[in-house]
Amino acid sequence: MSLACSDGTSIYYERHGSGPAILFVHGSGGHHAAWWQQVAALRDEFTVVTVDLRGFGNSDSSMPEFDGQDFPGDIVAVLDREDLTDVMLVGQSIGSVAALRAGLLRPERVGSVVLGHSLGGISHPELKELAAADRAEAVKLPVIDRLLTKEFQRERADLTFLFQQMGTFNVAKMADLRNLDAGGPSLEDIREAGVTVAFLAGEKDAVLSVETVTRAHELLSGSHLEIVTGAPHSMYWEVPDQYNAVIAHLRRNLTAPKEAA
Template sequence: MVNVHTDEFDVYYESHGEGPALVLLHGGGGNHAAWWQQIPHFSAKYRVLTLDLPGFGLSKVNNGVYDTALHPAAIEAVLDDAGVERAFMVSQSLGGYGLLKYATTHPSRVAGVIVTSTLGPIGDEISELNKIGRQAVSHLSVADFLLTKEFREKQPEKVGLFFQLGSFNETGPGRPIRMKNALIGSVAVQELREAIEAGMHVTILEGGADVMVYPPAYARLRELLPEANVQLVEGAPHSDYWENPDRFNSVVDEILDRVYPA
């Protein structure tokens, strides 16, 4: 449990287990504690690093202005402080913005990425298609897009825990301070292609039951970037890591085994 201090922010992170480094980057409704169903599983084989992005959980921004533009620097600060030269990174929703920006600008430090629940940081045609998809669900409440109705009805305890955990954040969905997102559409498809050519594994997961998913955007990404693994996970909602941890962990395991074979 460590706090990293810079001129711009203080970032809290934790390290669990030993082995190749695996960084888990939370979404807008979470923080480091959101991964409580993943840490015991993955720390048996990997050194799992979880962090609070600036403005979430125990991480603070010194000038009080929250922007995803700070996230790549926060990731690097944690890697440096933890003494990690190269890591595999997994993101959920909002965490994908800082992850893809950092990965494409520092490919030598990123063995691979799994981006779940968002195409938001990808530019070019994907950005325009993603806007169409977001507009189609703009009427939904925060609860409606973060957790499925069935899950909210059947597991009220875990629903309550989800939103209690989010209440520790200063910014994010439903929180009092609005966050800017300068990284929307900031990563060109060609940048991803170049990172893959440099040896970085790229998987982008399409949740089959994610209300935020616009299938034509994923279909077009498959055409534009055949070098990447753009993988459909049948039945997966926006917060599959929370609602269906066994499935989420299994999908991630299968991809990690490609990068770190036994």
Template sequence: MSSYATPPRTTGRLKRPFGTLYYEVTGSGPALLFAHGLGGNHLSWWQQVAHFAPHYTCVTFAHRGFAPSDAIADGPDPADYADDLAALIDHLKFSDVRLVGQSMGGWTMLEYTLAHPDKVKALVLSSTSGTLDRRGSDPSGGKNYDAWLKDADAKIADGMAKGIHPAVGASAAKRWPALHLLYRSIDEMAGTLDKVKLREGLRRTATRTLADLKTFRVPTFLIAGGEDTVFPAFLASAIAANLPCGEAEIISDSGHSPYFEQAATFNALVDAFLARQR
């Protein structure tokens, strides 16, 4: 009879100027770090850690202001996220890293990569363009983005009236009510964090243009959900086409959280992408 040994796992708190940053390290092998979105925390990646830990050292953390990291009186500024990640990577003494960022986590991962391109072996941006200006990245000059936004806002309003979280969406909530419940529960762990204010901070700091990335040679994989009402899926392909080492994949039957809703498909795509960078 074969035996199964669970991957090694440790937890920690890194002292930062705002307080402490909570993190977890699971598995062994090359370093693979995950940054969650506005509706999540370190627990958001439960399906990825279980999958990747046998072959990678998986690191998850809660962004500053998100429990169980320390709260911040006036709320976090996303401009500080990349420095927190840099401090965590230095603390864990990783010589190189592979990064996965979901939605808000794209701000963290893209900015870190731009500041430390020689340390990043691969970058995955899930349902996000990070600090790139969305409308400015639209090849139609904003026409397609504006049309998408009008339709998306209407769908979000309709869903929220029915108790559906926008980061999951109506289709996924109907197909996987247990996942929808879990997502909402993780989201609520943020407590009194003012997410409206934080969302404004994300918009304020998303000012980069594709011209800023014309010499960006870190292999980058953009994944998006075809049913997403938070991030326009068509931008993933448009941005990838403008990157020197960009790829994109649209998961047609997923909303804003493909890593959560379609974990098996998401994990397989990321697995294959990482394998191509070895």
């Protein structure tokens, strides 16, 4: 058990394995243990760090309310506590927003950020319009159908149940994370920071379409795009082998411009 201090708040995290560092940032229904299939698969080659944002998992949840603007600082606290450099931050869904902001706060520690099923809160009028249209379609579906395919739910009722139980360990909820989008970084902010960005999308993502993610990639020069065939929004859970292979590939190959200079 390891704790970092983020402006007086205790942030729980775990560090596994050795090698180039990957830090995973969970989404609204997750916490550090949601990455069990990633830790086991990646720790032999990489240093794998998992973290609980405040209000989630084992981190301090005693505050009366949560401000999503504090979450990037929670990630930074772990980076500083472990003195990590050249880290690849990997966000899941809205956790990607916190990951990107943390990368921009500590570009000397973060070489790349993988935005999993997310635009990372990038402030751009066209992208906001596209994402809003995707969300308008997503809310027509039951929450579980937005995150996992119906086929997986039928065939793996056990893992579907466990997936749903993950969120019961959290005090903070989706509404607490949404505030992260306020005052998001511009495309120029990202370029100036010198942090490489990769967009990771699932072909069957019911929350954020491949077309929207592809457009973000086109607008952010120098970014990378990975699309996984048949994968849903919670790709890391439903198709871990494919997800882990992409993450390992990105960690081996992404290099920030500031390092290549």
